[in-house]
Amino acid sequence: IIVSNNVSIRVLNVTMCFCTLNLQDLGVRIPRPLGNGPSRFIPEKEILQVSKVDPRAQSIFEDAFAALGRLDNISLVMGFHPQYLESFLRTQHYLLQMDGPLSLHYRHYIGIMAAARHQCSYLVNLHVNDFLQVGGDPKWLNGLDGAPQKLQALGELNKILAHRPWLLTKAHIEHLLKAEEHSWSLAELIHAVVLLTHYHSLASFTFGCGITPEIHSDGGHTFRPLSLSQYCVCDIANGNGNGNDLEERRSSHQVSGEVEVLMERMKQLQECRDEEEASQEEMATRFEREKTESMLVATAEDEECVQSRDVSRHFEDPSYGYKDFSRRGEHVPTFRVQDYSWEDHGYSLVNRLYPDVGQLLDEKFQMAYNLTYNTMAMHKDVDTTMLRRAIWNYIHCMFGIRYDDYDYGEINQLLDRSFKVYIKTMVCSPEKTTKRMYESFWRQFQHSEKVHVNLLLMEARMQAELLYALRAITCYMT
Template structure:
């Protein structure tokens, strides 16, 4: 290495880092030597562990997305990795940021520090340390009592009472009864008003679903966050620092990618042909109501036989577990020997009942949620991998209804026999894991579903999944 000069750099936190610049004799490029000052280095490469960093480049986004990013940074003082990944779909991102800003910062029944603490409680139920840490910082910034962060037992009794509702909504929403609501509204001490409770429920479901998106897309902590940095120097092994910067020496094996591509060739075409055949069958004959009810019961039973991937217990860290009272997770809503009544959407719908109730008690939130649900349901660019002008509505409705089927929700006008035609077992395992036990989602699982699809299509699929996760409890 040939000596060049000494220099100083101004980092994002305005600290000055002194470095010794040298020129690599093998490639005539500058490298830097640490002069003893501990400099944090990001643990991950980019906003996601699952999506290559080159796919998420802020400098390459279109003007509309750039404007959304700038507005988010101006409002929050940061641009988090969730927003960067969600930026694949700017229209949805805009709605998401608008909804979250309203829930957390605009006038509402709950105080600001209560809102962030409820966000912590909700994220902790799904063991999402990323969101927990994010809202721990926000909670302190808006004047929250740091003692509450020592554990749920240190929070006010009113928030502790919300714990039961939190765990049921997160893991087994079909068990929610009128009594749970009455206990919160009619408590002799520390009771909730109906408006406060609506605000709290929307926050809980928002962060339960956002935790699924965080795990499902492999969101990494930002460099300034807990778990987002290290002070260890990079391991250079036998490579020059310039080689490392250019991506050499990281186990890139083109032959492996080629093998995967050959393995999945034709997967999309098979799915498109099934969609075509199902549409033709629909046009020729329509199943009776009795037959459709039988097919729903059959699919409901089969969904119990689909185990979540890596089906073992995930032990949460103390930083997360202290924010809830007891371990509690998803269990199939209708196990053998038990009978749970099916919830028919026609008996109580978001459009006819939920929307008006939410809007009356927490003005404008009903409209924001409705926009989010409609946008997620219609989130399509009529593409499937390399194919354009494809009507994907049949596939999207199969996913929509399968997720609700796992929570005991039935649509009378849907033929549940279509689900097995369009969703193979491995895809069902992925969906169930992502929605019911998101903390068990792995990179291998992300790569194994829709293998010919683009990353933007996969992110769109996750937005669809998690909006349903929020939509179900809102029913």
């Protein structure tokens, strides 16, 4: 329940305390949340404040609750950006619930398979419940080997798309479409590919924002009673138990001039751009240099991972993970966008085989990419186009995708090393993302701005995966 009146909050607090005491006297075990709000990284009061000051966000929350009977923590965090949230929920609703090539229980099971590749127990648990609600066979949940052969065959595509999409070929597509038994149709495969890429990227957002399980979910509650020295349950529910706020504020004050330096670099790059334009050869060289440097950016160490419930039974080959696009001794050709782009090729293919989805995806990509409030931290009337494009293109660069009209020399000017570490970890190995990494980049920026960054990362990753999958399907068709 989102309460927008301070008096109501105080009354609710008192009521909750009395109810808790009475139930405990009767010997009833009281669950309490393990975390303070929807995110481990963002103070709960900032997230709940969104619904108080933005009527559009409140309306979207109400509609989502009416349609699904729940309001998950992902939606609450995305609520910082209501325009995007509306597009995201509309797309996800279409993929999971509207008419389409795949049955409802297949859709949720594919969501489980995709989220499990990144050990994202939050999304796995969400779709396990949905899978059972739409009549899915509980035996499938014992492991992938208990699912139909048709879904098992999707395991290889799931693995490659999640970790090394540039290795996908038309042979992988042919294997699925021309199987002697349990073959996929083109329309079914497009639906499956969109679902896989959607949940791979959503796992990135989930880990990147430190999303916590809801209190009724696995890992979202404990029955251990609070000690007298701790906050009462109502304080925790309202986010008053976050003892790190003061420390976070102190650390933010220690970083001076970070935003101003970034703004000055943007100004200088724009002036250089206006004065002279680099040659195509130089642009190509800068792309190769940035691609090589991206391989030197290390993701978080394994011991820093947030431990999650083992979900590896939902996929095969758990040792298979992200490897850099072009390591020493290997040569994978660069994916040139002018040869195969979302706008000119991918969009029409998806829309032809799965009507309306191409349009929904395109709107969502555009929303994340173009979303701006013309602010940077405390500064207003700032054009952030250059920065947003650098973030998007850096992610595609890590996946070996090149835009001929972009100067990759700008990336090193605008994205510092701590930010690059965060980007690479969240996009390529999201299960390794930590709160320390989240806090280490853009320390003067608002949480809402960091959430926007995570939306950019999520959508750029999804589009990169889609481009490789759709190109492979196009190669098969031609």
